[in-house]
Amino acid sequence: MIPMTVNNMILTMAVCLFGLGVVAIGAGVFILIARVMGDDLRTISNQTAQLAKKGMAEDVSGLVGNASELVNALNELVRTTSGVGIFLILIGFILLLAAYYLVLQISI
Numbered sequence: 001m002i003p004m005t006v007n008n009m010i011l012t013m014a015v016c017l018f019g020l021g022v023v024a025i026g027a028g029v030f031i032l033i034a035r036v037m038g039d040d041l042r043t044i045s046n047q048t049a050q051l052a053k054k055g056m057a058e059d060v061s062g063l064v065g066n067a068s069e070l071v072n073a074l075n076e077l078v079r080t081t082s083g084v085g086i087f088l089i090l091i092g093f094i095l096l097l098a099a100y101y102l103v104l105q106i107s108i
Helices: 006-035 039-057 061-104
Strands: none
Touching: 006 061
């Protein structure tokens, strides 16, 4: 069995927290870049706008109402996805700060 001193235990905890923080920040940035800027979302948004224009030109009020609801749902989806990404980035920075605090507690 490997003998663990208090300093080694604190350092191990700090390394784990640092790793989790880096992973959380990376996941948050990935969500912000990949999900919010996804091609599928842009395609649906463009097609919905074209559908709404066609509905107004042909006086189909139900089609325009449904298209506007879809645009509102897409906007809400983008806001939710952005919120999750920002939350992960904040958690990552908090974990990095906790790791830094633990490293400061190591007595030499």
